[in-house]
Amino acid sequence: MQQSTWFTPEGLEDLLPPQAQKLEYYRRQLMDGFNLSGYDLVLPPLAEFTDSLLTGTARHLAVDTCRFTDQESGKMMGVRADMTPQVARIVSNRLKASDTISRLCYAGEVLKTRNNKAKGSRSPIQVGAEIFGHAGVESDIEIIELMLEAMQTLNLKSVKLSLGHVGIVDELLSLAQLNEAQTAQLLAIFERKAIPEYDAFLADNTLPESVSNAFSKLLGFCGEATQVLQQAKEYLSPLSPVLKEAIAHLDTVISYLKSMHSNAIHLDLADIRGYQYHTGIIFACYSADGFLLPICKGGRYDDIGSDFGLAQPATGFSLDLRLALDLLDSVPDSETGIVYAPPEADKALQAKIATLKASGIKVIKTYDTGALVKGDQYLSNNGTQWLVVNV
Numbered sequence: 001m002q003q004s005t006w007f008t009p010e011g012l013e014d015l016l017p018p019q020a021q022k023l024e025y026y027r028r029q030l031m032d033g034f035n036l037s038g039y040d041l042v043l044p045p046l047a048e049f050t051d052s053l054l055t056g057t058a059r060h061l062a063v064d065t066c067r068f069t070d071q072e073s074g075k076m077m078g079v080r081a082d083m084t085p086q087v088a089r090i091v092s093n094r095l096k097a098s099d100t101i102s103r104l105c106y107a108g109e110v111l112k113t114r115n116n117k118a119k120g121s122r123s124p125i126q127v128g129a130e131i132f133g134h135a136g137v138e139s140d141i142e143i144i145e146l147m148l149e150a151m152q153t154l155n156l157k158s159v160k161l162s163l164g165h166v167g168i169v170d171e172l173l174s175l176a177q178l179n180e181a182q183t184a185q186l187l188a189i190f191e192r193k194a195i196p197e198y199d200a201f202l203a204d205n206t207l208p209e210s211v212s213n214a215f216s217k218l219l220g221f222c223g224e225a226t227q228v229l230q231q232a233k234e235y236l237s238p239l240s241p242v243l244k245e246a247i248a249h250l251d252t253v254i255s256y257l258k259s260m261h262s263n264a265i266h267l268d269l270a271d272i273r274g275y276q277y278h279t280g281i282i283f284a285c286y287s288a289d290g291f292l293l294p295i296c297k298g299g300r301y302d303d304i305g306s307d308f309g310l311a312q313p314a315t316g317f318s319l320d321l322r323l324a325l326d327l328l329d330s331v332p333d334s335e336t337g338i339v340y341a342p343p344e345a346d347k348a349l350q351a352k353i354a355t356l357k358a359s360g361i362k363v364i365k366t367y368d369t370g371a372l373v374k375g376d377q378y379l380s381n382n383g384t385q386w387l388v389v390n391v
Contacts, residue, residue: 011115011122015322018331023125023321025331027107029153030127030321034105037146039129042104044086050078056304058085060276064112079111083126084316085304091132092310101133107321121322128298128318135313137252140281140300144253147296147317148261151285155329156295158288160264161257163225164271165250166278166299168232171242172218175211190272195219214239221269225254228267236269249281264288277301283317287327295324339388340366340378352379352386 008014015023031041047053049070054062064081080086083106091102107127115122129146131139144161151159169190173183182205189197198219207215214235221228221236229251237244254265273282274297282299298317341353343365353363363379372378376391 009122011112013121019325022328022331023325026154026328027125027127027321030150031105031107033149033153034129034146037103037149039103039105039146042087042090042106043108044080044083044090044106046108047077047079048086049073050076052089053078053080053085055089056085058082061085064114066111066113081110081112082318083108083110083128084130084301084318087128087130087316088132088304088314091312091314092304096310099133101131101139103129103131105129121320123322124320125322126318127321128316130314130316132304132312132314134315135302137249139313139315140249141253141256143298143315143317144257144283145260147283147285147298148263150296150319154295154324154327156287156324156327159295160266160286160288161261162266162268162271162284162286162294163250163253164268164273164282165246165280166272166275166282167246167280168236168243168269169218169272169275171240171246172211172214172236175240176207176215178205187272187275190219190270193219193270211239219270221267222271223266225265225267226258228269229254232269246280253281273297274299274301279303281315295319295327336361337377338362338364340364340369340372340376342369342379343367346381346386349379349381349386356388 035041050065050067054065061081065078066081067076067078069075070077087104087106091104095102105128107125109123110126112122112124127150129143131143148159148161169187173186178186186198186201189201202212202215217231217235221231229247232247232250237247250267254267257263257265271282273284278299279302280300282297284294284297286294296317296319298315300313300315302313303311304314336359339356339361341349341363356363366372366378369378372391374391377388378391379386380389381387
């Protein structure tokens with residue numbers, strides 16, 4: 001029996017005109033912008049063997065990865081849930097760029113096993129850019145600026161930049177000398193921003209005196225970047241050289257961005273987004289038009305390619321273009337217009353159509369000239385040549 005209405009699985013949906021056209025328009029704009037900034041395009045395969053797809057820092061993606069048995073080899077394969085680990089494999093295993101800086105960009109669809117309605121589709125259109133081979137603050141600044149440039153390309157207004165540094169929480173956990181269970185409990189509290197649970201945790205656990213004050217204030221280190229940074233310098237920097245270096249890193253980034261950009265900058269030192277993945281500064285862009293989820297997000301993830309035999313420092317960002325689609329302006333109308341052409345076997349007509357298309361004019365075959373309306377343009381043969389005429 002034929003089904004009258006065919007449904008796609010929950011979280012997987014079609015993109016119809018004009019949404020599909022809008023997505024493709026902005027994808028091209030973003031990729032052209034990346035290219036002009038020196039980022040080379042790579043296109044990883046949609047599926048890989050899981051022993052490479054879920055290697056190293058990508059192990060946390062296992063629960064989100066759809067898997068199946070490869071009928072050719074009998075080995076387990078997976079559909080990518082994130083393209084960044086694939087790009088790291090390409091740099092480490094294919095390009096083998098051990099002594100150079102690599103700037104790469106990518107765009108493609110990924111697939112997740114679970115549907116999270118708050119975070120959009122199970123099949124995001126992921127667009128991103130990465131820098132491999134440089135560990136300094138300069139590459140963090142470059143990739144953040146490229147992310148802000150991407151927001152301009154998408155014509156998003158009132159973009160807020162959010163910063164954090166997972167190394168700060170990591171170092172405080174080390175200084176607190178917590179066991180594995182305590183660490184897991186505290187990280188879960190940080191992830192939920194559960195202040196009552198946090199206060200109860202601090203009351204139930206005795207922390208070293210040197211870090212107790214820092215932990216009591218940590219969740220409050222959140223707000224306007226300059227103010228939070230000043231608090232961090234006062235309460236965190238003296239505790240260890242690692243914390244001092246991380247805060248100095250943030251200070252350099254924030255000072256540069258404030259001098260060069262007008263975006264509001266938010267700093268949250270208890271942000272552990274991507275804790276299992278990132279190793280340093282993290283960043284995200286939000287639209288101030290009531291959109292609660294980050295449009296772009298990224299950060300530093302050094303030693304990303306270690307399991308592929310070439311550990312490198314890296315920093316990058318990505319965005320889900322499908323998720324951002326409703327925030328984007330409609331595609332600008334083509335100023336060149338549309339010309340209709342008859343479906344005739346005529347080489348001169350074919351050549352005229354090719355010329356029009358080369359100049360950016362859309363040419364559509366029409367099977368019924370009587371259906372054209374006043375003002376439409378169509379190709380008509382005057383006996384010697386094909387001309388564009390008005391209805």
